[in-house]
Amino acid sequence: MLRAAYQLGNHVRIISPEGQVLFTQKGxxxxxxxxxxxxxxxxxxxxxDHQGNTLSTHHYTESQPAKANSSKSLLFYLLFGCLTKMGDVYRLYQFLGRGTSIGADGGDLNWKNIGIWFLSISFWIACFFAASKMGIVG
Structure with a gap:
């Protein structure tokens, strides 16, 4: 039976229910x-176990998010989003530069450009959601 175990520097010390040191191991x-x-x-x-006998061993890897990869992928998505935004701004500039108001062109709205704007907004929302799930955005 074990009562306590604690870290002591680079060693682990195991205490019995009576308060005696059962064993100390490095780790x-x-x-x-x-x-x-x-x-x-x-x-x-x-x-x-309580006598220091090894019952089993396992390969251990700490589960930490790969910060380099997730940062690189986030940077890729941000750059792609910036390119998308630049294209959208140019299309809006073309649309507004025609000199006619939105309703005065005979009802010929360019739904493709409006769809691109909605797609761009959806893309940014998805990027933010993915980044928050990966723990990048706090």
Whole structure:
């Protein structure tokens, strides 16, 4: 039975229910219960009993988001979005530069350009949502 386990520098110390030190091992404490303790040594996870015997080992990798890849993909989407916006601004400039008001051109609205604007807005909303799910935007 284990009462406690704690990190002491580079070592993990295991305490019995009576308060005696059962064993000390080099590594990082990941967790413990009344029966076992999990100790990280390098990239291997050791599950040990109350006597320090290794019950099992597992390959361990910390689950952290890959910041470089997600930042690069976000940068790609932002640049693509900027290109889309520049095209939309140019199309709006052409549309407004005709000199006629929106309703005065015989009802011939350019629905393609309006659709591109809505697509662009949807794209930015999707980028923001994806970035927030990836933990990039707080």
């Amino acid at each position: 990082k404490l990941l967790g413990y219960s009344s029966e076992v303790v999990s100790i990280l040594k390098g990239n291997a996870l050791y599950i040990c």
